[in-house]
Amino acid sequence: xxxxxxxxxxxxxxxxxxxxxxxxxxxxxxxxxxxxxxxxxxxxxxxxxxxxxxxxxxxxxxxxxxxxxxxxxxxxxxxxxxxxxxxxxxxxxxxxxxxxxxxxxxxxxxxxxxxxxxxxxxxxxxxxxxxxxxxxxxxxxxxxxxxxxxxxxxxxxxxxxxxxxxxxxxxxxxxxxxxxxxxxxxxxxxxxxxxxxxxxxxxxxxxxxxxxxxxxxxxxxxxxxxxxxxxxxxxxxxxxxxxxxxxxxxxxxxxxxxxxxxxxxxxxxxxxxxxxxxxxxxxxxxxxxxxxxxxxxxxxxxxxxxxxxxxxxxxxxxxxx
Amino acid sequence: xxxxxxxxxxxxxxxxxxxxxxxxxxxxxxxxxxxxxxxxxxxxxxxxxxxxxxxxxxxxxxxxxxxxxxxxxxxxxxxxxxxxxxxxxxxxxxxxxxxxxxxxxxxxxxxxxxxxxxxxxxxxxxxxxxxxxxxxxxxxxxxxxxxxxxxxxxxxxxxxxxxxxxxxxxxxxxxxxxxxxxxxxxxxxxxxxxxxxxxxxxxxxxxxxxxxxxxxxxxxxxxxxxxxxxxxxxxxxxxxxxxxxxx
Numbered sequence: 001x002x003x004x005x006x007x008x009x010x011x012x013x014x015x016x017x018x019x020x021x022x023x024x025x026x027x028x029x030x031x032x033x034x035x036x037x038x039x040x041x042x043x044x045x046x047x048x049x050x051x052x053x054x055x056x057x058x059x060x061x062x063x064x065x066x067x068x069x070x071x072x073x074x075x076x077x078x079x080x081x082x083x084x085x086x087x088x089x090x091x092x093x094x095x096x097x098x099x100x101x102x103x104x105x106x107x108x109x110x111x112x113x114x115x116x117x118x119x120x121x122x123x124x125x126x127x128x129x130x131x132x133x134x135x136x137x138x139x140x141x142x143x144x145x146x147x148x149x150x151x152x153x154x155x156x157x158x159x160x161x162x163x164x165x166x167x168x169x170x171x172x173x174x175x176x177x178x179x180x181x182x183x184x185x186x187x188x189x190x191x192x193x194x195x196x197x198x199x200x201x202x203x204x205x206x207x208x209x210x211x212x213x214x215x216x217x218x219x220x221x222x223x224x225x226x227x228x229x230x231x232x233x234x235x236x237x238x239x240x241x242x243x244x245x246x247x248x249x250x251x252x253x254x255x256x257x258x259x260x261x262x263x264x265x266x267x268x269x270x271x272x273x274x275x276x277x278x279x280x281x282x283x284x285x286x287x288x289x290x291x292x293x294x295x296x297x298x299x300x301x302x303x304x305x306x307x308x309x310x311x312x313x314x315x316x317x318x319x320x321x
Numbered sequence: 322x323x324x325x326x327x328x329x330x331x332x333x334x335x336x337x338x339x340x341x342x343x344x345x346x347x348x349x350x351x352x353x354x355x356x357x358x359x360x361x362x363x364x365x366x367x368x369x370x371x372x373x374x375x376x377x378x379x380x381x382x383x384x385x386x387x388x389x390x391x392x393x394x395x396x397x398x399x400x401x402x403x404x405x406x407x408x409x410x411x412x413x414x415x416x417x418x419x420x421x422x423x424x425x426x427x428x429x430x431x432x433x434x435x436x437x438x439x440x441x442x443x444x445x446x447x448x449x450x451x452x453x454x455x456x457x458x459x460x461x462x463x464x465x466x467x468x469x470x471x472x473x474x475x476x477x478x479x480x481x482x483x484x485x486x487x488x489x490x491x492x493x494x495x496x497x498x499x500x501x502x503x504x505x506x507x508x509x510x511x512x513x514x515x516x517x518x519x520x521x522x523x524x525x526x527x528x529x530x531x532x533x534x535x536x537x538x539x540x541x542x543x544x545x546x547x548x549x550x551x552x553x554x555x556x557x558x559x560x561x562x563x564x565x566x567x568x
């Protein structure tokens with residue numbers, strides 16, 4: 001399956017952001033660009049001429065190939081289209097998009113046949129101005145995506161859609177949220193199984209305290225004619241102190257019986273029996289609590305391919321707990 | 322070493338579990354506590370360790386002359402009390418080796434000592450793993466994660482060996498353990514026992530006591546010790562059961 005086939009995607013909830021004129025002036029935008037990857041592109045092109053997504057196409061090609069490893073630079077391109085080339089292992093790093101103003105970024109990522117893509121997406125923010133990130137993956141035949149996202153701080157929303165368009169395509173999602181004070185972490189995930197024998201696994205964990213807020217709207221969709229798929233979805237929220245809120249809505253829309261699927265959703269506090277066990281071995285209460293929090297978070301990073309950025313991210317995140 | 326006098330405790334709802342239990346354990350002694358289900362054996366271990374589900378309503382327990390109930394759970398452990406649990410808890414995400422090292426360093430910090438050096442820790446760990454015939458993979462895994470019953474119990478003895486307690490209370494260390502594992506665990510306990518330490522074995526079965534010889538055997542029933550004797554008492558219980566004592 002190639003780019004032209006991707007246009008069959010019907011769902012589209014993206015609201016483009018009008019960028020500042022100063023930034024716009026820096027972009028040498030082409031008019032009458034067509035981008036078949038993006039549904040309803042023409043409509044947006046007409047209505048939002050200054051839509052910064054065009055920054056992605058300000059060069060001769062609207063697309064950017066990952067050459068082994070790519071660090072996304074959103075400084076002038078708030079909407080980019082990226083290809084993970086066929087038959088290759090590659091890594092995509094999406095750095096934190098902290099800003100003193102409202103942010104709205106989008107990546108469309110085509111994961112070609114037989115490719116293996118590791119996506120490392122730390123979103124560690126200081127400011128409380130809302131940052132929106134849209135990630136759309138189009139996963140082709142026998143391609144695999146390992147997505148690891150960390151949301152800490154700020155007010156942020158991640159919209160992640162994975163379209164498993166090829167047979168035996170696979171999407172593994174790991175997400176860790178850490179929210180303190182009045183921070184907010186909103187997550188919208190849609191796993192669209194569009195081909196037989198596609199698989200998706202999700203592990204979403206959040207640690208919250210004070211008056212922080214986490215919401216998760218999570219959909220797995222397996223249509224009637226798409227059989228032999230596997231989909232697993234786990235959402236665990238740990239409420240540590242204060243009066244944080246966690247609102248999770250796991251949904252599995254499965255329209256045939258030839259699937260393996262599971263979902264689990266828990267909200268709770270630190271396990272007192274685990275705490276007691278650690279205390280009985282001489283750890284003080286603070287160390288025991290931190291050990292359990294780190295263990296909870298650590299599981300998000302377990303059994304992942306080695307990458308130095310990922311390892312560093314894990315270390316930094318666990319140290320901050 | 323451990324002196325318990327008229328110990329009484331209850332659950333939050335007021336249900337009394339221990340109803341005046343007394344026990345003296347001297348250095349170098351091994352005691353076995355036996356008794357029917359629900360008699361309070363595991364409660365005794367948990368109360369001494371400081372489990373928050375229980376409230377001490379009377380009596381005292383001293384470890385090396387200090388009132389245990391003046392201290393928090395972690396302090397009791399660092400002062401030399403070790404409880405090997407009947408159902409060791411699984412904590413995924415905490416590597417067993419890291420956990421053991423944290424525990425060792427906690428005790429050293431409590432005693433005003435420096436953290437253990439890498440080499441010293443590894444040497445000690447390897448020695449104890451060998452003693453318990455445990456492969457290195459056990460300490461690379463999550464704490465008790467996916468361990469069989471026998472592996473969990475061996476891991477408890479490994480922790481005991483690493484922490485070098487004054488008094489070890491081993492709660493049904495023999496349950497869920499096959500014959501070979503029981504032999505290994507028992508040899509480990511015997512190796513770790515010194516004239517300066519004390520061990521309390523909580524068990525239902527004679528088979529553990531064949532391998533770890535107790536100096537004293539006590540029968541606990543309805544929250545009290547109703548009979549004490551030598552190792553021959555365990556043999557008698559094996560043939561006669563508990564009915565003749567608890568009626």
